[in-house]
Amino acid sequence: MGIGWEAVGNLKEYTSKKEIESKLQEINNSKRKFFNDTLALWEFANKIKIGDVVFAKKGLHEIIAYGMVKGKYFFDTNIDEQFPNLIEIEWKEEINTKTNLYLPTKTLTRITDYEDMLNNIKNLFEDDIEPEKPSNEKLPIYTKENFLEESFISEEMYDNLVNLIRYKMNVIIEGAPGVGKTFTSKRLAYSIIGVKDKERVELIQFHQSYSYEDFIMGYRPTQNGFSLENGVFYNFCKKAEADEENDYFFIIDEINRGNLSKIFGELFMLIEKDKRGNKVRLLYNGELFSIPKNLYIIGLMNTADRSLAMIDYALRRRFAFYTLKPAFDSENFIEYQKSLNNPKFDNVINLVKELNDEIKNDEVL
Numbered sequence: 001m002g003i004g005w006e007a008v009g010n011l012k013e014y015t016s017k018k019e020i021e022s023k024l025q026e027i028n029n030s031k032r033k034f035f036n037d038t039l040a041l042w043e044f045a046n047k048i049k050i051g052d053v054v055f056a057k058k059g060l061h062e063i064i065a066y067g068m069v070k071g072k073y074f075f076d077t078n079i080d081e082q083f084p085n086l087i088e089i090e091w092k093e094e095i096n097t098k099t100n101l102y103l104p105t106k107t108l109t110r111i112t113d114y115e116d117m118l119n120n121i122k123n124l125f126e127d128d129i130e131p132e133k134p135s136n137e138k139l140p141i142y143t144k145e146n147f148l149e150e151s152f153i154s155e156e157m158y159d160n161l162v163n164l165i166r167y168k169m170n171v172i173i174e175g176a177p178g179v180g181k182t183f184t185s186k187r188l189a190y191s192i193i194g195v196k197d198k199e200r201v202e203l204i205q206f207h208q209s210y211s212y213e214d215f216i217m218g219y220r221p222t223q224n225g226f227s228l229e230n231g232v233f234y235n236f237c238k239k240a241e242a243d244e245e246n247d248y249f250f251i252i253d254e255i256n257r258g259n260l261s262k263i264f265g266e267l268f269m270l271i272e273k274d275k276r277g278n279k280v281r282l283l284y285n286g287e288l289f290s291i292p293k294n295l296y297i298i299g300l301m302n303t304a305d306r307s308l309a310m311i312d313y314a315l316r317r318r319f320a321f322y323t324l325k326p327a328f329d330s331e332n333f334i335e336y337q338k339s340l341n342n343p344k345f346d347n348v349i350n351l352v353k354e355l356n357d358e359i360k361n362d363e364v365l
Contacts, residue, residue, distance in 0.1 A: 001067075002086045003083055005037070006077065006082065009075070011042070011085055024037055036106050043108060043110060044085060046073075054066065057103050060103055066091070071087060073085070073086070073087050139195040144191050148332070150187060154331065158188075165296055165298070169273045169296050170297045171320045173185055173323075175301075179324050181253075185203075186201060186203065186251065189249035200248045201249045202251065204250075206258030211263065214232070216230075216231045228284055237291055249297075251298045252300065253300045261314065265283060268318070271297060276292065303323075337349065
């Protein structure tokens with residue numbers, strides 16, 4: 001499968017949609033926004049994954065074929081000078097079927113979230129079309145033993161934390177700056193999953209201006225006005241929902257910096273374990289939406305942050321809390337320190353311990 005825009009070059013050389021848009025403006029000597037073209041080029045190179053289903057269309061009403069993505073994006077003018085942006089597709093069937101549907105006119109359209117259209121298209125085929133899941137055998141194995149080797153957490157602490165996550169499904173790991181909350185949370189997720197699958201672990205960071213529109217769904221400006229766009233949590237829930245046999249982890253750094261009630265909106269209630277699978281109607285499009293049972297939420301909280309006092313009861317009731325303490329006295333860290341045999345490192349650690357003791361004993365802090 002190939003698309004044009006050969007003058008843009010290798011799409012992997014662009015780090016953002018803005019860079020692609022600037023290149024299109026340069027090529028066309030125009031200041032207008034190239035929203036659809038920019039989105040198509042960006043998603044073609046960065047969003048299409050192995051195992052995705054692709055439908056090829058002609059005009060507004062005719063679907064001519066469907067296939068499975070078998071390879072990653074690549075750029076090669078030797079294969080086709082006119083369409084050098086390429087993805088390997090295994091075409092399953094040529095059907096040349098006309099439909100009453102009004103198909104999108106854009107070069108590339110992601111229809112995963114358009115449930116009615118997707119179901120109608122699927123019904124045109126005799127075979128049940130489902131995306132193929134990437135094999136775990138291609139991903140690096142990551143076990144409990146790997147986690148314990150890379151962290152300074154004891155086996156007992158690890159087991160307690162895993163049990164807490166399994167029991168509550170929503171956990172906040174709190175601790176002082178630098179104790180390794182982010183490092184620990186990602187590898188903890190990998191160890192539960194069993195492989196280092198970055199597609200099943202999402203990490204974002206809250207801030208004071210983070211909103212429902214960023215997280216769930218909201219309107220975004222386009223060249224023709226505004227369009228309704230899905231947020232990061234909405235998309236991740238859909239991904240987990242389509243792969244219910246596997247666990248997914250959504251990690252929120254600085255969770256206490258955001259207004260949880262406003263960010264989660266009507267979904268705040270549904271993150272509770274016994275509410276998973278229940279549906280509520282979304283604010284903007286009226287869709288009945290639920291949080292899947294295979295999605296775990298890990299929040300990270302800096303205990304040195306004064307905004308910690310703003311955490312309300314609603315959050316504390318829905319999350320279990322786990323304190324990650326400095327690991328200077330853990331067996332793993334002591335062994336690591338001995339293996340370095342570095343007097344300067346030993347001196348730094350001793351100074352940090354003394355400073356921690358001073359802070360601990362200071363009644364003002």
